[in-house]
Amino acid sequence: xxxxxxxxxxxxxxxxxxxxxxxxxxxxxxxxxxxxxxxxxxxxxxxxxxxxxxxxxxxxxxxxxxxxxxxxxxxxxxxxxxxxxxxxxxxxxxxxxxxxxxxxxxxxxxxxxxxxx
Amino acid sequence: xxxxxxxxxxxxxxxxxxxxxxxxxxxxxxxxxxxxxxxxxxxxxxxxxxxxxxxxxxxxxxxxxxxxxxxxxxxxxxxxxxxxxxxxxxxxxxxxxxxxxxxxxxxxxxxxx
Numbered sequence: 367x368x369x370x371x372x373x374x375x376x377x378x379x380x381x382x383x384x385x386x387x388x389x390x391x392x393x394x395x396x397x398x399x400x401x402x403x404x405x406x407x408x409x410x411x412x413x414x415x416x417x418x419x420x421x422x423x424x425x426x427x428x429x430x431x432x433x434x435x436x437x438x439x440x441x442x443x444x445x446x447x448x449x450x451x452x453x454x455x456x457x458x459x460x461x462x463x464x465x466x467x468x469x470x471x472x473x474x475x476x477x478x479x480x481x482x483x
Numbered sequence: 484x485x486x487x488x489x490x491x492x493x494x495x496x497x498x499x500x501x502x503x504x505x506x507x508x509x510x511x512x513x514x515x516x517x518x519x520x521x522x523x524x525x526x527x528x529x530x531x532x533x534x535x536x537x538x539x540x541x542x543x544x545x546x547x548x549x550x551x552x553x554x555x556x557x558x559x560x561x562x563x564x565x566x567x568x569x570x571x572x573x574x575x576x577x578x579x580x581x582x583x584x585x586x587x588x589x590x591x592x593x594x595x596x
Contacts, residue, residue: 370526399583408487409527409571409586422583457526472584474526 368392370475372458378481379448387443387478389458398441399459399472400433402426409457415441448482455479486510489572489587498596502559506572506587509553513585514577516548518557521569521589530570531557562594 371390379385391398400412414421415433432444441460445452459472489506496502504518514535519527531546533539533555539546545558555574559566572587 401584408588409573409584411583411585414583424583459526472529474528476524476526 368473370458370460370473372456372475372478374478375476376479376481378483381450381482382447385445385448385480387445387456387458387480389441389443389475390439391441391458391460392473393439395460395462395473397421397461397463398433398435399461400443401457401459401474402454403457403477404451404454412443412456445480448480450482453480453482487572487574487585487587490590491588493591493593495593495595496562498562498564498594500562500594502557502562502566502592502594504557504559504570504572504590504592506555507553508555508574508585510574510576510585511550511553512576513574515575516546516555517573517575517584518544518546519571519573519586521571523568527571527573527586562592564594564596567593 373388377385398415401409402412403409411424413423413427413433430446434442455477457477458475461472487506487508517532518530520530521527531544533546533548536548536550543560547556555572569589569591571589573584575584
């Protein structure tokens with residue numbers, strides 16, 4: 367079964383540092399997403415990406431965040447200057463298309479646990 | 484009022500019991516309704532999806548949507564210890580191609596052998 371792969375599984379960084387979270391979506395998928403889950407809280411939408419540009423983004427996804435698909439296989443989330451409140455599990459997901467993605471369900475990765483100290 | 488509300492539990496049942504999990508929502512634009520299962524340290528995994536109102540059955544799982552009451556349910560029959568996980572409801576509007584999901588807070592379920 368195809369998987370969405372995320373690396374690293376756990377990242378510890380100092381406040382103010384830049385971090386890049388990496389994802390390899392399923393190869394024939396067209397839509398890519400980042401969600402995050404702060405410990406004990408809901409899974410929250412951050413951003414969706416299609417055709418090399420952002421489709422939608424939430425209020426959480428401010429100027430400190432950026433996404434990129436640098437080489438046709440990887441999909442990255444960059445946080446420029448991390449804050450303590452950025453500590454969370456970050457999930458990457460992909461879907462074949464926006465419409466069928468809902469019916470077949472997005473495929474989520476196992477997540478990267480980001481700890482900002 | 485929160486957009487999606489879900490009783491966080493925890494819910495503990497004996498093996499073989501019927502489990503009922505529920506969510507309520509406030510946004511009438513939601514048209515797609517999903518249930519995800521999340522094991523510890525893993526990403527959400529889609530269990531069931533329903534468009535608009537109605538019932539859908541898949542093996543031991545039945546999803547129900549009542550749009551008039553803004554209420555969705557997931558029933559698990561003959562529950563097994565392997566069903567122990569956190570169950571998340573998620574919803575999406577019909578418009579917009581990317582279909583961002585709005586999740587409930589999740590219900591932690593333990594099925595005791």
